[in-house]
Amino acid sequence: MRLHRNLVFAVIDALNLIFNEKEYADKVIEKVLRYDKRWGSRDRGFIAETTYDIVRWKRLYVEIAEVHEPFSRPHLFRLFAVWCVLRGIRLPDWKQLENTPERRIKGRFDELSKIRKYRESYPDWLDELGESALGEELWTKESAALNRQAEVILRTNTLRTSKNTLQKALSDEGIETVSLPEYEDALKLMERKNVFTTEAFKDGLFEVQDASSQLVAPFLDVAPGQRVVDACAGAGGKTLHLASLMQNKGQLIAMDIYESKLKKLKIRARRNGVHNMETRVIENSKVVKKLHGKADRLLLDAPCSGLGVIRRNPDSKWKLEPEFLERIKGVQQDILQRYSKMVKPKGKMVYATCSILPEENIEQVETFLDSEAGKDFEFIKDQNLFASEQGYDGFYMALLQKK
């Protein structure tokens, strides 16, 4: 691979914004990719993937490069040099990469790879938490699996098309996919490509949605004609799936505390041809109280640590803090306690997170079931999904039924 100076400089700029200015990696990459309109898809891919790689392996590379935060520009180049050496990329004779100690880098890598928190590049607290929560064997596998780049998975919008027809339409636009047989509506891209510019996307034939995430809406056991509430809808990845399963029949109420997210959902719903959905901003407790005892089905896709989706958000390894985890656990229990009242007798509810920690998952469900608000509910089943087992995002879902 030949390195192009302007692309590498863009990576260094991105790393500076992410590591030193603490900006979000996805936003930074969007910004940096706007530097030069002439960059093609390979150039853009290089910038995005190299930046994400160095973010993912930050701790390991910092130890190898013997640099420290805040990183000066020469130190950012040293991190980049480590990336090149470990990938077997020949270093160009640029001033910034002069005197790179290639043998020492390889030696340090071999030495540090014996210790999981360096090899898999996690902060001490997170590595310790992962091991104590999941046990050594599972965490060792999971911490590695969460470092693999996520594949692009699509969910067929069955309101508009079928999986086979979509596969053909995409192929006609030069996008080859394989069907994932265990996931009813899922297609996997054979090669990473921008699917958002395709006619198939503009026509609302699919949404990009991880395979694990595609299991959540079906877990709720919805049927056309029901009243279904999605109380933490966000921009609505799962709301749109619920609408498909309901075949646009019945009433789908999407709620969130942020109006801006629900606005995005409305745009997506229009593209998807969803007609049975309305959005409600949770501005106060009245919005929830109005629906007490009214929902046949309730989805609580709760805010969480996001530990199951590190593959797509590698900078969350460095942004997440123990205090946030404690705070979000409080929010999760509050959501279970207050929102579960919307379920009608014999109605069902799914509590889901994109976390792999029992303290955000089964333990929250147990606390709820032991409480006054939970005494009317029965536990039906739950499922833990791990990147190291299924190969997709880490998720948790529990199905409960009101007596």
Ligand SMILES: C[S@@+](CC[C@H](N)C(=O)[O-])C[C@H]1O[C@@H](n2cnc3c(N)ncnc32)[C@H](O)[C@@H]1O
């Ligand atoms: C995991 S995300 C939802 C993702 C979304 N369901 C999807 O499939 O795309 C959690 C959502 O909960 C929302 N949220 C946070 N606190 C909340 C609360 N107290 N009540 C309702 N929603 C809340 C967040 O704004 C966020 O959109």
